[in-house]
Amino acid sequence: MVIDDLNAIAEAERAARKKYTLRCCMAAGCHSSNSVAVKKALEQAVKDAGLEDLVEVRGVGCMRLCCQGPLVQVDPDGTLYEKVRPEDSASLVGTLRGGTTHVQKGDPNSPFFTEQLSIVLANSGYIDPERIESYIAADGYRALHDVLREMTPKEVVDEIIKSGLRGRGGAGFPTGLKWGTVAKTESAQKYVICNADEGDPGAFMDRSVLESDPHSILEGMAIAGYAVGANQGFVYVRAEYPLAISRLQNAIKQAKQRGLLGSGIFESPFTFNIDVRIGAGAFVCGEETALMMSVEGKRGTPRPRPPFPAESGLWGCPTLINNVETFANVAPILRKGADWFASIGTEKSKGTKVFALAGKITNTGLIEVPMGTKLRDIVEKMGGGAPDGAPIKAVQTGGPSGGCIPAEALDTPVDYESLASLGSIMGSGGMIVMDDATRMVDVARFFMEFCMDESCGKCVPCRAGTVQMHSLLEKILNREATAADLQRLEELCQMVRDTSLCGLGQTAPNPVLSTLRFFRSEYEELLKKETAHNGEPRAAIR
Amino acid sequence: MIATISNTKKNRLPEILEHASGDKRFKILEAHMKKHQFKHDALIEVLHKAQELFGYLEDDLLLFVAYKLKLPPSRVYGVATFYHFFTLKPQGAHTCVVCMGTACYVKGADKVLAAIEQAAKIKAGGTTPDNQLSLMTARCIGACGIAPAVVYDGTVTPRQTPELAVQHVKGWIDHGN
Numbered sequence: 001m002v003i004d005d006l007n008a009i010a011e012a013e014r015a016a017r018k019k020y021t022l023r024c025c026m027a028a029g030c031h032s033s034n035s036v037a038v039k040k041a042l043e044q045a046v047k048d049a050g051l052e053d054l055v056e057v058r059g060v061g062c063m064r065l066c067c068q069g070p071l072v073q074v075d076p077d078g079t080l081y082e083k084v085r086p087e088d089s090a091s092l093v094g095t096l097r098g099g100t101t102h103v104q105k106g107d108p109n110s111p112f113f114t115e116q117l118s119i120v121l122a123n124s125g126y127i128d129p130e131r132i133e134s135y136i137a138a139d140g141y142r143a144l145h146d147v148l149r150e151m152t153p154k155e156v157v158d159e160i161i162k163s164g165l166r167g168r169g170g171a172g173f174p175t176g177l178k179w180g181t182v183a184k185t186e187s188a189q190k191y192v193i194c195n196a197d198e199g200d201p202g203a204f205m206d207r208s209v210l211e212s213d214p215h216s217i218l219e220g221m222a223i224a225g226y227a228v229g230a231n232q233g234f235v236y237v238r239a240e241y242p243l244a245i246s247r248l249q250n251a252i253k254q255a256k257q258r259g260l261l262g263s264g265i266f267e268s269p270f271t272f273n274i275d276v277r278i279g280a281g282a283f284v285c286g287e288e289t290a291l292m293m294s295v296e297g298k299r300g301t302p303r304p305r306p307p308f309p310a311e312s313g314l315w316g317c318p319t320l321i322n323n324v325e326t327f328a329n330v331a332p333i334l335r336k337g338a339d340w341f342a343s344i345g346t347e348k349s350k351g352t353k354v355f356a357l358a359g360k361i362t363n364t365g366l367i368e369v370p371m372g373t374k375l376r377d378i379v380e381k382m383g384g385g386a387p388d389g390a391p392i393k394a395v396q397t398g399g400p401s402g403g404c405i406p407a408e409a410l411d412t413p414v415d416y417e418s419l420a421s422l423g424s425i426m427g428s429g430g431m432i433v434m435d436d437a438t439r440m441v442d443v444a445r446f447f448m449e450f451c452m453d454e455s456c457g458k459c460v461p462c463r464a465g466t467v468q469m470h471s472l473l474e475k476i477l478n479r480e481a482t483a484a485d486l487q488r489l490e491e492l493c494q495m496v497r498d499t500s501l502c503g504l505g506q507t508a509p510n511p512v513l514s515t516l517r518f519f520r521s522e523y524e525e526l527l528k529k530e531t532a533h534n535g536e537p538r539a540a541i542r
Numbered sequence: 543m544i545a546t547i548s549n550t551k552k553n554r555l556p557e558i559l560e561h562a563s564g565d566k567r568f569k570i571l572e573a574h575m576k577k578h579q580f581k582h583d584a585l586i587e588v589l590h591k592a593q594e595l596f597g598y599l600e601d602d603l604l605l606f607v608a609y610k611l612k613l614p615p616s617r618v619y620g621v622a623t624f625y626h627f628f629t630l631k632p633q634g635a636h637t638c639v640v641c642m643g644t645a646c647y648v649k650g651a652d653k654v655l656a657a658i659e660q661a662a663k664i665k666a667g668g669t670t671p672d673n674q675l676s677l678m679t680a681r682c683i684g685a686c687g688i689a690p691a692v693v694y695d696g697t698v699t700p701r702q703t704p705e706l707a708v709q710h711v712k713g714w715i716d717h718g719n
Contacts, residue, residue: 029687032698066687201643201682239590239627240683280586280625283681297585298617299624358645358686365687396644430686432644446647450681456624 001259002267003145006136009258013137018056020096021075022046023125026059027211028204028243029066029365034086038070041086045093055096058134061212063125064113066365068106073125080106111381112363117344119352120328121368124212129247132254135215141260143334144219147226148268156227156334157183163338164350165330169195169286169323170398170427171503172349172416178320181310182228185318190230192221193314193321195291196237196244199283200399201450203430205354206324208366210237210244213328214251218261218274220327223334225272228320233274234295239281248276283400283454287502288313288321290456301458302502323428325354345371349415359396359432360386369414376410379433386435394434394518398427400447400454401507403514404440423514425507440519441526445473447511455504462505465496469512476526483527490516555609558602567595568606575610582613585621589628598629634669634676636714639693640707643682646690650703654690655679657704662715675714 024039042057063071068082072092081092082104091101107113118124127134135141147156161176182190194217198206210217221233237245252274255261263271277295284290285300292314294300313319329351333341345351349371355378358364362384369378379385379395386392394404403424405412412418416426434443452466472489475481493509500506516523562568574591578584588611592603599622608618622628640646640655659665662675669676685691688700694710702710 028685028698029700032685032688032691033700069688198684199681201647202645202686203682204684204686207684240680278587278590279627280590281627281681282625294586295583297581297583297587297621299620356686358689359648364645364689399644430644432648432686434648438648443648446644454681 001265003149006141006145009133010137010139013133018054020051020055022055022057022092023060023063023073023075024057025061025063025069025071025125026129027062027066027124027208028241029062030069030071031243033069033083035070035084037086038072038084038089041089042072042093045089048090049093049097051093051096055093058128059130060126061124061129062121062208062366064116064121064365064367065106065363067363068104071106073108078108080108082106112365112367112384115373115377115382116368117352117370118368119332119341119344120209120216120325120354121212121366122332123216124208124366127213129212129214130250132215132251132258132260135213139335140215140331141219143331144222144260145266147223147334148266148270153183153227153229156223159334159338160227160330163333163341164345165326165333165341166349166416167323168325168329168353168428170401170425172426175322175326178310178322179224179227181308182230182318182320185311187318189232189315189317190228191314191317191319192225192228192230192233193291193295193319194221194233194235194324194327195286195288195321196235196241196324197279197286197291198238198241198324198428199286199454200401200428200430202356202358202396202432203399203428204356205366205429207241207244208356209324209328209354210241211247214244214248215255216328216331217248217324218251218255220330221274222261222265222272223330224320224322224327226270228318230320231271231273233272234277234314235274236277236279236285236291236295238279245276245278252276282456283450284456284502284504287504290502291321292319299456301456302504304501325429346413346415348417353414353426353429355414355429355431357383357431357433360390360392360435360438361433362387371415372413374410375405375412375414378414378431379410383433386433390435390437392433393436393438394440396424396432396434396443396511397430398425398507398510399430400450401425401503401510402427403510404434404443404518405514406518409518423510423517425510440515440522441473441477444512444515445470445477448473448508451504451508455508459499459501459505461496461499462501462508465492465500465505466508468492469496469509473512476523479526479528481527486523486527554605558605558609561602562606571595571607572610575607580611582611585611585613585618586625589618589622593628598632600630631669632673634673636674636695636711637676637678637693638695638707638711638714639678639680639683640666641683641685641689641691641693642679643684643686643689645686646682649689651690653704654692654702654707657708658711661708662711670715675711 046055072081088103157179165175166172285294290300290302309319354368448470455462457463608615666679692702
C-alpha cells in the first residue's frame with residue numbers, strides 16, 4: 001500500500017456514491033430497536049421501486065439521538081426520520097419521488113444537533129463501520145501515512161504535547177507527556193493498549209466510537225505505536241459489548257488485508273499489530289495496572305504505582321495505555337494540526353468531550369461539545385430538560401467515581417478542573433440527569449453497592465470499607481441511623497479515600513461525599529431522632 | 543473444585559482425559575487453545591470459549607484447561623471465580639438479564655427486576671427449579687439511551703416496564719405447569 005493506492009480507494013468509493021443516501025443507524029441503541037430489519041426493509045423497498053441506481057442504503061454508526069431510534073437520515077437534503085419501523089420503508093423511499101410519509105420527522109436543526117462540535121464522532125453516523133473503504137474515503141489512514149513518511153517519532157510526540165490533549169478516560173493526564181515517557185524509556189519491546197473497558201454504569205461513549213468508527217482507533221493506536229516505538233497493540237474491550245467486539249475484529253482483519261496493519265506499513269520499516277482482548281466483567285479492570293494483569297490472563301488486581309506502566313507495564317515492558325476517545329483524537333490532530341486542536345476548548349482543557357446523556361432527560365443520546373460548555377447548555381438546551389418539564393435536581397458525572405452536581409451549579413463549565421472543584425470528576429463521560437423523584441441517599445447507596453461488589457479484595461480499606469459504608473447507608477435509608485452513624489460514615493469516607501490502593505477505592509466515597517456536601521438535609525431527614533430518657537425527642541442534635 | 547482436588551489424592555488426569563475423549567466439544571476447545579499457541583495469557587479467551595461451548599465451567603473442564611495450558615489448577619480456578627462473566631453453575635434454558643446501570647436504575651429498573659423476581663419466584667442470580675429461566679443483573683450494558691433495558695436470551699429490549707417484562711418471561715416460567 002502506498003499513498004496512490006489509498007487515493008485510488010478513496011476515489012473509487014466517492015465515485016460509487018449515488019444521488020440519494022439513506023443512512024440507517026446501526027449502533028447499539030437503534031440496533032436493539034430493530035434497525036437491522038429496518039435497513040433490510042429499506043433495501044428491499046429501493047429494489048421494489050427500481051431505484052437501485054439512484055439510492056444507496058448505508059448502515060452507519062451512532063446518529064446520536066438514541067431515544068428516538070431507529071433513526072434514518074436522507075442525503076443530500078438531511079431529512080431525519082425517527083422511530084422508523086420496517087413497514088414504513090416503502091413510504092419512506094416513496095418520498096424520494098415526491099411521495100409523502102407519516103413517519104415522525106426529527107429536526108436536524110434543533111440545538112441537540114447544532115450545538116455539537118464533532119472531532120471524535122466526525123465520521124459517526126456517516127461512514128459504514130463495517131467497510132474500510134468508507135473510512136478511507138473520509139481521509140482515513142492519511143494521518144498514519146504522513147506520520148510514517150514525513151515525521152520522526154519525536155515530532156509526533158511534540159505535536160501531541162502541543163495540542164494539549166489530555167486523557168479522556170477521566171483523570172485528564174496530559175497525553176503527550178505519557179507518550180514522551182514511554183518513548184524515552186529504553187526497551188527492546190514496548191506495548192500500546194487501548195482501554196475500552198468502559199465500566200462506568202451510564203456511559204456508552206466508547207462503545208459508540210468502537211461501533212461507529214473502529215478504524216479511527218486502529219489508526220490512532222498505530223500512530224502511537226510509531227511515536228513510542230511499540231510494535232504490538234491490544235484493545236481491551238468489555239465482554240458486554242459484543243457488537244463493538246465484532247466490528248473491531250472485522251476492522252483489524254480489513255486493515256491487515258490492506259497492509260495498513262502488519263509489517264512494512266506504507267512501505268516504511270514500521271511494523272504494528274493489534275489484538276483484541278475481551279474482558280470478563282470486572283469493573284476494576286478499567287484501572288490500568290489491573291487491566292494489564294487481565295491482558296496477561298490473570299486475575300485483574302491492581303498493584304501500587306510507581307512503577308508506572310510507562311516504565312514497567314505489560315510483562316514488565318514499557319506500556320502506553322490510553323482510552324478509546326483519546327486514541328480517536330490522535331488522527332484528527334495530526335491531520336489538521338495541533339494549533340487547530342488547541343484553539344478549541346478552554347485554557348487547560350483542549351478539544352471536545354463526548355458525553356452520554358441519559359436518565360430523566362428528554363433527549364437521551366450521545367453528544368460531543370467543546371470543553372468549557374456550560375452544563376446548563378448541555379442539560380437544558382441540548383437535552384431539552386427533564387420530560388414533562390419537571391425540575392432537574394442534579395447531574396451525576398463520572399459514574400461510581402464521580403459525584404452529583406446540584407442544579408444550582410449548572411452554570412459550571414465542563415472541564416477537568418471545574419468538575420473536580422465540585423467534588424465530581426469529568427470521568428469517561430457518562431452524564432445522568434436526576435429529577436425530584438430521585439432520592440440522593442438512595443443514589444449514594446446504589447453506587448456504594450456497586451463499588452462493594454466490584455472491589456477486587458486486594459487491599460483492606462476498599463474491601464472492608466465499602467461494606468461498612470454500604471451498611472451505614474442502608475441503616476440511614478431504613479431510618480435506623482443516628483447522627484453518630486452519619487459522622488462515622490464521613491470518617492470512613494475520608495479513610496477509604498486516603499488509604500486505598502487504586503482508583504476504585506480512592507474514589508468510591510465520592511458519590512457519598514458529594515451528596516453529603518450538596519444534599520445533606522436529605523441524610524439528616526432520615527436520621528432517627530435520639531430520644532431523651534422521658535421519651536421526648538431531643539431538640540436538634542448535631 | 544477445591545473439593546474435587548482434595549478428595550482425590552491420586553491424579554485424576556487420566557479420568558478427565560477419558561471423559562474429554564468422548565466429547566467433541568473438548569476437541570473444539572483444544573483447537574482454540576492451539577490457535578492461541580497454548581499461551582498462558584490466553585487463559586481468559588480460552589475460558590470464554592469453554593463457557594460458550596459448555597454453558598458453564600464445571601470442575602473437569604477447568605482441570606482440563608489447566609492441564610492443557612500447563613497452568614496450576616489454582617490459577618485457572620482463581621481467574622474463573624474472579625470475573626463475573628464466568629459461571630461455575632449450569633444456567634437455565636433461557637436467560638433474562640436486567641440492566642442495573644445508573645440510567646436504567648433512575649428509570650425504574652429496580653421495579654422491573656422486582657416484578658420478574660416475584661413472577662418467577664427466584665432472586666437475581668438464581669435459576670428456576672425446572673432449569674427454564676436464569677435471572678441475572680448487569681452492571682451496565684451501555685444501552686442507556688433506551689433505558690430501562692432488559693436482555694432476553696441475548697436480545698436487548700428497550701424501554702421495559704414491570705408489566706412488559708413479566709409478559710416476556712411468562713412463557714418461560716409457566717412451562718411445565
